[in-house]
Amino acid sequence: MYNRCALKPLVAAVAATLCLAAALLAQQSALPYTVVTRDARRPLAARTMNGQEMFALDDLARLFNLSVREDAAAGGLTIGAGNQTILLSTQQPLASIQGRMTSLPAAPARDGRTWFVPVDFVSRVLAPVSPTKIDLRKPSRLLLVGDVRMPRVAARVESLGTQSRVTLDVAPPTPHTVTQDGGRLVVRFDADALDAADLRANTTTDLVQNVRPGETPQTVVIDLGPRVATFRATDQPGAAGATRILIDLVPQTDAPTPTPTPTPTPVPVPPQPDTPPLLDIPPAGGLRTIVIDPGHGGEDIGAKGAQGTLEKTITLSVARRLKAAIESRLGTRVLLTRDGDQAVGLDQRAALANNNKADLFISLHANASVRPSVGGAEVFYLGLEGYGEAARLAAQTPRDALPVLGGGTRDIEIIPWELAQARYIDQSGAFARAIEGTLRERVPMSARAIQQAPFRVLVGANMPAVLVELGFLTNPQQEQRLLADDHQNALAQALVEAIVRYRGGAGGTR
Amino acid sequence: MNRTLALRAGVVVFAAIAAWALFFGLPRLYSSRKEASVAAAATPAAAPAGAAVRKITATLFYVSEDGLTLTPAQREVAFSPNVAAQARAILEAQLAPAAPLVSAVPAETKLRDVFVTERGDAFVDLSGDVVTKHSGGSLDEILTVYTLVNALTVNLPAIGRVQILIDGKEVDTLAGHVDLRHPLAKSVEWIPRPETDQQR
Numbered sequence: 001m002y003n004r005c006a007l008k009p010l011v012a013a014v015a016a017t018l019c020l021a022a023a024l025l026a027q028q029s030a031l032p033y034t035v036v037t038r039d040a041r042r043p044l045a046a047r048t049m050n051g052q053e054m055f056a057l058d059d060l061a062r063l064f065n066l067s068v069r070e071d072a073a074a075g076g077l078t079i080g081a082g083n084q085t086i087l088l089s090t091q092q093p094l095a096s097i098q099g100r101m102t103s104l105p106a107a108p109a110r111d112g113r114t115w116f117v118p119v120d121f122v123s124r125v126l127a128p129v130s131p132t133k134i135d136l137r138k139p140s141r142l143l144l145v146g147d148v149r150m151p152r153v154a155a156r157v158e159s160l161g162t163q164s165r166v167t168l169d170v171a172p173p174t175p176h177t178v179t180q181d182g183g184r185l186v187v188r189f190d191a192d193a194l195d196a197a198d199l200r201a202n203t204t205t206d207l208v209q210n211v212r213p214g215e216t217p218q219t220v221v222i223d224l225g226p227r228v229a230t231f232r233a234t235d236q237p238g239a240a241g242a243t244r245i246l247i248d249l250v251p252q253t254d255a256p257t258p259t260p261t262p263t264p265t266p267v268p269v270p271p272q273p274d275t276p277p278l279l280d281i282p283p284a285g286g287l288r289t290i291v292i293d294p295g296h297g298g299e300d301i302g303a304k305g306a307q308g309t310l311e312k313t314i315t316l317s318v319a320r321r322l323k324a325a326i327e328s329r330l331g332t333r334v335l336l337t338r339d340g341d342q343a344v345g346l347d348q349r350a351a352l353a354n355n356n357k358a359d360l361f362i363s364l365h366a367n368a369s370v371r372p373s374v375g376g377a378e379v380f381y382l383g384l385e386g387y388g389e390a391a392r393l394a395a396q397t398p399r400d401a402l403p404v405l406g407g408g409t410r411d412i413e414i415i416p417w418e419l420a421q422a423r424y425i426d427q428s429g430a431f432a433r434a435i436e437g438t439l440r441e442r443v444p445m446s447a448r449a450i451q452q453a454p455f456r457v458l459v460g461a462n463m464p465a466v467l468v469e470l471g472f473l474t475n476p477q478q479e480q481r482l483l484a485d486d487h488q489n490a491l492a493q494a495l496v497e498a499i500v501r502y503r504g505g506a507g508g509t510r
Numbered sequence: 511m512n513r514t515l516a517l518r519a520g521v522v523v524f525a526a527i528a529a530w531a532l533f534f535g536l537p538r539l540y541s542s543r544k545e546a547s548v549a550a551a552a553t554p555a556a557a558p559a560g561a562a563v564r565k566i567t568a569t570l571f572y573v574s575e576d577g578l579t580l581t582p583a584q585r586e587v588a589f590s591p592n593v594a595a596q597a598r599a600i601l602e603a604q605l606a607p608a609a610p611l612v613s614a615v616p617a618e619t620k621l622r623d624v625f626v627t628e629r630g631d632a633f634v635d636l637s638g639d640v641v642t643k644h645s646g647g648s649l650d651e652i653l654t655v656y657t658l659v660n661a662l663t664v665n666l667p668a669i670g671r672v673q674i675l676i677d678g679k680e681v682d683t684l685a686g687h688v689d690l691r692h693p694l695a696k697s698v699e700w701i702p703r704p705e706t707d708q709q710r
Binding site: 295296300301302303304311346365367368369370371373374378380383385446447448451452453454455456457459467469472473474 | 576579697
């Protein structure tokens with residue numbers, strides 16, 4: 001007895017050492033991905049370099065039949081995929097696909113003679129040019145190639161009085177059947193396989209002993225306890241276009257359940273619409289990261305009120321309130337382009353949003369006019385009229401000055417970054433209208449409350465982006481209001497409300 | 511022997527003089543004539559007070575009463591057959607004080623130079639006052655930029671786009687908002703049309 005007790009710390013120590021060793025190893029080689037095609041599965045090695053998961057470019061070249069040529073002089077890799085050419089910068093996290101620039105989370109890294117690219121290279125660069133469908137599923141470490149029907153399935157088990165309920169979330173919705181097979185239920189999906197790596201019962205009840213992937217790749221098995229009398233399966237639309245399958249298990253009659261009705265369709269326990277989705281999929285219009293940009297800062301004071309109120313101070317103060325409001329109400333990650341009184345370049349502001357894959361970019365400003373009577377809040381989004389023509393012209397013009405990859409003297413057409421925002425104009429407009437609507441409920445608005453303009457801070461943003469002018473500092477009344485706590489809170493609340501409305505509405509198109 | 515040497519030297523000296531005349535003398539003579547003719551062409555524009563000077567009616571832009579848009583105003587400006595000189599004359603009229611009208615371009619701003627490319631892009635080089643004396647508001651910045659862009663593109667069909675330079679250099683923005691890295695085309699969005707204005 002004494003000996004066994006003494007062994008415990010030893011075992012724990014060994015386990016801890018092993019864990020540590022495993023963690024150290026993970027720095028080098030991450031868990032492999034599985035490449036799934038309709039008829040085969042094979043592993044694809046991944047490794048972690050500088051905190052980024054990377055694939056060896058050679059592995060991808062074999063898998064997708066790519067040609068890779070390195071041009072050390074120009075600092076790039078030329079990748080041929082079918083009849084398409086991808087230029088991959090080796091210094092910057094950028095790739096150009098037929099002249100269209102795409103950002104990557106990290107630049108390629110080299111180890112010996114092998115180049116490694118971030119795993120997102122597959123989804124962001126290869127998938128768009130590939131004639132076959134490529135679907136990178138990072139959470140389940142799967143890379144689906146071709147037309148593979150492989151819905152994701154997650155499960156939850158809960159006890160509802162004497163009954164038990166198994167909830168299965170399936171994305172995308174897939175036809176299925178639920179059949180009882182002795183002491184278990186088999187849920188069979190009309191798919192090639194299931195993405196059910198994490199499928200397990202979170203808890204067990206006396207009616208549900210386990211939930212697990214079945215023997216064939218299209219099935220999920222629910223192991224039942226001995227007292228199960230019958231079951232009812234109902235489908236509900238889940239979040240983000242997923243299907244939710246509710247399987248209620250009813251125990252044998254010695255329990256005080258009301259006499260079972262002959263029609264099994266009505267569900268005795270009302271569905272709980274508020275239960276969060278089990279799958280970690282970005283729901284339609286779901287927002288993971290929002291970047292708030294307090295305008296100006298440092299030497300750039302921005303506009304100035306008659307009483308000396310500085311735009312840079314107001315924008316930072318409202319930005320902090322907005323960050324707190326979003327975090328507490330939506331639980332979304334919020335990043336500020338500056339959290340102090342420092343100068344930040346206009347490019348850096350959009351770059352922070354791009355690098356963090358923000359879903360929304362909100363630039364906060366306070367306005368000024370040569371006419372002190374002008375007042376009210378305004379919402380801007382990027383206007384391409386006139387300016388966009390220039391950008392498009394520039395995009396069509398071959399630029400000799402750019403480094404030419406591939407060892408030749410070919411001219412490359414590179415679409416400037418402004419086209420990043422051009423793709424989101426409609427969504428930015430929808431978001432701007434949402435903000436205009438919620439601001440109008442709380443604060444005075446300008447006669448031109450919603451406008452488009454060629455604003456420098458918005459053009460590079462690779463997500464819906466707006467610039468909000470909170471009010472006019474040159475209007476003495478508004479200068480007073482903009483300084484007031486309650487007014488700043490009202491502005492922040494209006495913006496949170498607009499995010500909620502946008503997320504619930506037009507955001508679904510993203 | 512001496513004679514041949516002298517003859518050869520003579521030939522060399524003659525060749526040198528001929529070469530200088532051909533490559534330096536003639537072009538200099540030619541260019542000075544051309545400069546004189548350009549100066550003659552530019553003179554009428556530079557002397558607006560002259561009674562015999564031809565004038566054109568140009569549309570200039572000022573901040574509207576409500577401060578939200580640009581109001582067009584007609585002004586007589588000296589005529590010039592040269593696009594760059596005409597552009598300069600229009601901009602100088604635009605920059606001149608015009609009380610009671612309020613210009614979106616700060617009063618202290620001076621026009622340093624105007625260039626027009628063959629593609630019809632005008633480069634308007636302004637003194638740094640347009641930045642330092644600016645209110646800093648995005649609305650004013652839009653109005654400042656489109657005052658200048660529209661003053662040229664509305665009046666001169668030969669000019670399609672305008673890029674603003676400050677003290678001879680390209681700039682990102684005037685006050686942190688409007689993208690000035692590229693030439694901008696005319697925008698009528700900031701000039702209310704009578705019929706839409708009434709509807710508002």
